[in-house]
Amino acid sequence: QITLKESGPTLVKPTQTLTLTCTFSGFSLTTNGVAVGWIRQPPGKALEWLAVIYWDNDKRYSPSLKSSLTITKDTSKNEVVLTKTNVDPVDTATYYCVHIFSFGDDIWFDPWGLGTLVTVSS
Amino acid sequence: QSALTQPASVSGSPGQSITISCTGTSSDVGTYNFVSWFQQHPGTAPKLIIYDVTKRPSGVSNRFSGSKSGNTASLTISGLQAEDEADYYCSSYTSSSTYVFGTGTKVTVL
Numbered sequence: 001q002i003t004l005k006e007s008g009p010t011l012v013k014p015t016q017t018l019t020l021t022c023t024f025s026g027f028s029l030t031t032n033g034v035a036v037g038w039i040r041q042p043p044g045k046a047l048e049w050l051a052v053i054y055w056d057n058d059k060r061y062s063p064s065l066k067s068s069l070t071i072t073k074d075t076s077k078n079e080v081v082l083t084k085t086n087v088d089p090v091d092t093a094t095y096y097c098v099h100i101f102s103f104g105d106d107i108w109f110d111p112w113g114l115g116t117l118v119t120v121s122s
Numbered sequence: 123q124s125a126l127t128q129p130a131s132v133s134g135s136p137g138q139s140i141t142i143s144c145t146g147t148s149s150d151v152g153t154y155n156f157v158s159w160f161q162q163h164p165g166t167a168p169k170l171i172i173y174d175v176t177k178r179p180s181g182v183s184n185r186f187s188g189s190k191s192g193n194t195a196s197l198t199i200s201g202l203q204a205e206d207e208a209d210y211y212c213s214s215y216t217s218s219s220t221y222v223f224g225t226g227t228k229v230t231v232l
Contacts, residue, residue: 037221039168046125046226047160047168047211060220063123096167107156107215110170110179 002026004036004097004113011119018087018118022080022097029055029075033103036080038071040093041115048093052100053080087120094118126151126212126224133230134202142227144195144212150222152193156215159188159197163208172197199229207231 008020020038027034037052051061051071061069070083080097094115101108127145134140144151144159151157157175160168170179172188175195185200195214199206212224 039223047213047223048125049213049221049223052221060218062220063218105155106174106177107158108170108173108179109158109160109213110173112167112169115167 002099002111004099004111006095006097006113006116008095008116008118010117011121012087012091013122014088014120015086018084018091018120020082020095020097020116020118022082022113024078024080024097024099027099029053029073029078029080031055033101035100035102036073037098037100037109038080038082038095039098039112040091040095042090042093045093050095051082054102089120092118092120123150123216123218123220123222126214126222128210128212128224128227130225131228131230133232134199135232136202136204138202139198139200140202140229142197142199142210142212142229144197144214144224146193146195146214146222148193149217150214151190151195153217154215155190157188157190157195158213159186160211160213161206161208162211168211202231204231 004024035054038050053071096115098109098112159172162168175190210227
């Protein structure tokens with residue numbers, strides 16, 4: 001059974017750096033085709049794709065946020081970390097991590113973590 | 123990349139069929155058969171209901187079906203039930219090797 005859980009601060013001040021950790025079980029990020037992604041959702045708004053890291057350490061970022069995001073993995077700890085620099089109140093959102101399988105003719109985002117709400121406020 | 127365009131809301135009566143559209147560009151939906159659909163009930167995480175345009179994960183009702191024509195993908199819910207009332211999001215792989223989500227559609231069961 002695959003599970004993912006997001007963790008990190010619930011409150012961050014503007015201009016600070018936000019660090020979120022996705023701890024997962026039931027799969028390995030060294031397996032061909034496997035990836036972990038991050039998606040966020042501001043209160044009452046739509047989902048927004050942020051970043052993905054693949055089993056071979058390939059990394060992709062949302063073009064609009066690329067300069068402020070960094071995604072890394074620690075396969076020994078089964079963790080993926082997302083950092084966002086210089087946060088702003090518009091970054092207030094529920095942040096989700098998700099297991100991704102991408103191989104050949106298949107790409108699926110499943111399952112998702114429960115999400116963690118991060119509020120940016122002074 | 124701009125978000126994929128979905129209607130803000132769609133409604134239907136129990137038993138009816140409804141269709142939600144998801145319009146992108148030739149850089150995403152129009153080129154790749156990597157369109158997914160997610161269902162999200164209030165206060166919960168999104169759930170995958172369709173991937174690769176038409177494929178249904180194990181355990182997802184066959185009342186949900188997907189299709190694509192040109193730059194527009196569609197999700198059809200047949201035999202609408204009260205439990206289908208939720209927000210629905212599409213997503214697509216893009217030519218930049220990234221992903222993009224849709225603007226979201228609120229489905230109301232009348």
